[in-house]
Amino acid sequence: MIFNIQRYSTHDGSGIRTVIFYKGCPLSCLWCCNPESQSFGPSLLYKKSLCKDFRECLASSSVTLDENGTLYFDRTEGSDFTSLENACPSRALTVCGENRSVGEILEEVEKDISFYQNSCGGVTLSGG
Secondary structure, eight states: OEEEEEEEESSSSSSSEEEEEEOOOSOOOTTOSOGGGOSSSOEEEEOGGGOOOOOGGGGSTTEEEOTTOOEEEOOOTTOOHHHHHHHOTTOOEEEEOBOOOHHHHHHHHHTTHHHHHHHTOEEEEEEO
């Protein structure tokens, strides 16, 4: 389960790097830089600053409103996060985490081989 693939990183090792962030960590450290990556399965992320209050997401049974108009999302495993993401025209909802094969990951990594060679960079595996 991959949380993110970050290309052209200069902060996670020497040179220019591609950082592969895995999902799933049982530690739940308070200082975690990516707490949204702690669960082992896909997660639903909500970025309130992007929400334009179209409320298209309310068509899903996974979303409810409280008496103050605050949105609540059912983030339990097995919920259809992709449908929620697709229903949001403002892109405030995104699915975090996807299963990727080693081949798919290498395909991304290989796009930046010339950067690695010229900067003494490489690949960093993080999270998980």
